[in-house]
Amino acid sequence: MEILDILDVTQIEPRFKHPRIFEKFDSLNPNEGFIIDNDHDPKPLYYQLIGERGNVFTWDYLENGPERWKVKIRKIDGQDKVETIGEMVTKDYRKAQVFKKFGIDFCCGGKKTVEEVCLTKGLDSAKIISELEAVQNQEPAAGHKFDEWPLDFLADYIINTHHDYVKNNVPFITELANKVAKVHRQGHPETIEIANIFNEVGKDLSLHLMKEENIVFPYVKALVQNTKTGEASPIAAFDSIETPTQMMEMEHEQAGEAMAAIRELTADYTLPEGACTSYTLLYKKLQEFENDLFNHVHLENNILFPKAIALEKESLGSEVKK
Structure with missing residues (x-):
């Protein structure tokens, strides 16, 4: 049996915890x-490790609260690095449909490998890989090559497509969810929880979009422009773009988990017998909202943010050489 060192971070002064773990x-x-043995979920460390070291480790929960969290971290051999789900979808967006079919999150969970997710969910990895290979062998269809777009153009696309979708649909879905809960709460008490969850999702995403549009995206666009002109990196209220993007990814994950909870409460959006028009429309709009969220978060987590981090490092490297 493998014996690994255990680092009890509860015994380390807070400001020294992450440096000690990185060391x-x-x-x-x-x-x-x-x-790592901790008294709270070390998820922020996961994002920092991804941001500063890249996808060169595995992250497995051995205990997941509520009093102790134990996570096994293993360094991956660079030569044996396995492509992540997010990288697969970035290269070939058609593979997203395969992951959706098996209930695999390719946006918030995009930094995991197929094998890691299958182990957690109890899925047959061989079957999924077979379907992914079948998609890959098909004639590629015409479509957007998001991975090849300039970052400033991609940021504008996300705002004009996905941010606008959220802004236009959150009020309507919220009103609809509240209406269905009010009318059907006696026979279907789950509608109350669905409405409560979506109300929180709507509020959280509204604040989230403001932070992206006022802080993160303007910096990314300025970074692109300054790189073109050879100017210094833009001045920001944060040390590095990694700081706000880590926060954005955490908020993405929270929204994804909330929508997953709604999917579970609705039994994969299965309507009860005799569902009225409002009930039917609610489930249709919730499913549509979840699909848009998946695509939205994929573009940010797996393409925009990693490329922005790389561009910033490249820009800073050029300034040092000067």
């Missing part, structure tokens, strides 16, 4: 690992 990770050889 431990950097000391590992490929395929070596250690366990």
Whole structure:
């Protein structure tokens, strides 16, 4: 049985926790690992590790609260690096349909491999890989090549397509969910929870979009422009673009988890017998909203944010050389 070092971070002063964990990770050889023992979910560390070291590790929960969280972190051999779900969809967007079919999150969970997700969900990885290969062998259809778009153009596309969709649909779906809950709460008490969850999703996403449109995207667009002109990196209220994008990814995950909870409460949007028009429309709009969220978050988590981080580092490197 493999014995791994356990790092009890509850015994470390807060400001030294992440530096100590990074020091431990950097000391590992490929395929070596250690366990973090903490008194809260170390998810922020996951995003920081991804942002600063890249997809060069595995992250497995051994205990997941409510009092202790234990996570096994293993360094991956760079030569044996496995393509992540997000990378697969970025290269070939048709594969998103395969992941949707099996209930696999390709946006918030895009940094995981197929094998990791299948192990967690108890899915047959061989079957999924077979379907992914079948899609890959098909004649590619004409479509947007988001991975090839300039970042400033991609940011504008996200605002004009997905942000506008959220702004236009949240009020309507919220009103509809509240109406269905009020009318059908006696026979279908789950409608109350569905309405409550979506009310929170709507409020949280409204604030989220404001932060992206007023802080993150303007910086990304300025970074692109300054790179073209050879000017210095734009001045911002944060040390690095990694800081706000990590926060955005955490908020994406919260929204994804909320929509997953709604999907579970609705039994994959299965209408009860005799559902009225409002009930039917609500389920249709919730499913549509979830699909848009998946596509929206994929463009940010798997394309815009990683490329912006890389561009910023490249820009800073050029300034140092000067």
